Amino acid sequence: MLFYARKRFVAKARILALLHNRPLAKEIWGVDENQKTWEHMMALGDVVEIDVSAEPILKGLTIPIPLRSLTLVRAEERRRFLHLIPPSSHPERTVPAKATAEPADLATLGRDDLFRALASLKTHIREHRPTRHKPITLLWSIGRLAQGKGRMVDWETFRAEVAPLLKEFGQPDSRVTPEYPFWHLRSSGLWSVEGVVGQGATPTPAQLASAHARAGLGKDAAAILRRSLSRAEAIGLLCSTYFADIDRDSLLERVGLAGYTSASGEPPAGGGGSAKRRTVTSSQPDRDQRLVEHIKMMYKHACQVCGSRVETRYSHYSEAAHIRGVGKPHNGPDELSNLLCLCPNHHVEFDRLAIYIDEDWSVRRNSTGDILFELRRHADHVINKKHLRYHRGLCGRV
Secondary structure, eight states: OEEEETTEEEEEEEEEEEEEOHHHHHHHHOOOTTSOOOOEEEEEEEEEEEEEESHHHHHHTTOOSSOOSOOOOOHHHHHTTGGGSOOOOOGGGOOOOOOOSSOOOOTTOOHHHHHHHHHTOOOOEETTEEOOHHHHHHHHHHHHHHTTOOSEEEHHHHHHHHHHHHHHHSOTTOOOOTHHHHHHGGGGTSEEEESOOOSSSOOOHHHHHHTTOEEEEOHHHHHHHTSHHHHHHHHHHHHHHHOTTSOHHHHHHHTTOTTTTSTTSOOOTTOSSSOOOOOOOOOOOOOOHHHHHHHHHHTTTOOTTTOOOEEOSSSEEOEEEESSOSSTTTOOOOSGGGEEEEOHHHHHHHHTTSEEEOTTSEEEETTTOOEEEEOOOOTTOOOOHHHHHHHHHHTTOO
């Protein structure tokens, strides 16, 4: 949340909870002459004073100036302007600045700093669209971490693996220049280059080869992205911000992150496309069928999202959906706190990240952020909010 006064943003805060409680509001504020009070409340934390001109941000969002009321902004729009807001400071981790030609491999890099950097990559704009060289490279680097590989890689290996990705998934009119992200991702503060110094023009491939240059995610960024929750959130953020109009399943499969476009971790039904199919032998997670039946009976087959019950000839039909998939790459637990009872339609939408459950239990459309329903919850069904946060991360809702 940003606080506005005198055409400037003067403070920022994190929204910890949204409340709708009329009796509490009456105790705090009382009532007016019409017996009305403020029923909707926000609990805030991490309040920090800032001083930022609001005009460029409001103009970019096409919001009239001066701002005169509470205004909600979609996450996709918000991310475009994060770089204009001062980052949170971490004084307990601050280190003296070093005189160096390289951008700092930020010893003070925190989780919020990482996501701010991912959402505001400096990319060239072609035909009103950002080029994808940097976000493709970052997904490839995250894929290496997920596969247990080292964060740093030599130039020759980088070129051999990244160049085909840029050709296949980059903008159609973009040149395939792997040396560009290899060198210029340093400006994000998430990336390190070894063997070459300076801030000048992009080194040529021959220069990078002769210098035995190596590059990869910085130590702090890699440490954060090795954590499963942060990795899922980072992948969701990159995909929703930079890859809205391409085949994400194919891209993530190519970089070693197959399964992250689905909450279940499974490929789309039917496999998609026209490729030939072949029979394979595989192992599947051993799910507790008793839990499946238990949650269906708890809700009497009524969908927790829409409340509908699908009738069959002799009974009703519903599906047990894991919030955090029990298979790879999500490795969620097979327990009641990680299950929802859903109708087939909302099961598909939940698994394919078309809807998500917000912190206030509202069910929202991912493409717009619009509230569709409020999640129905049984008194005996305790849902682990960490699993819901993981799912929101997959949806790009960090």
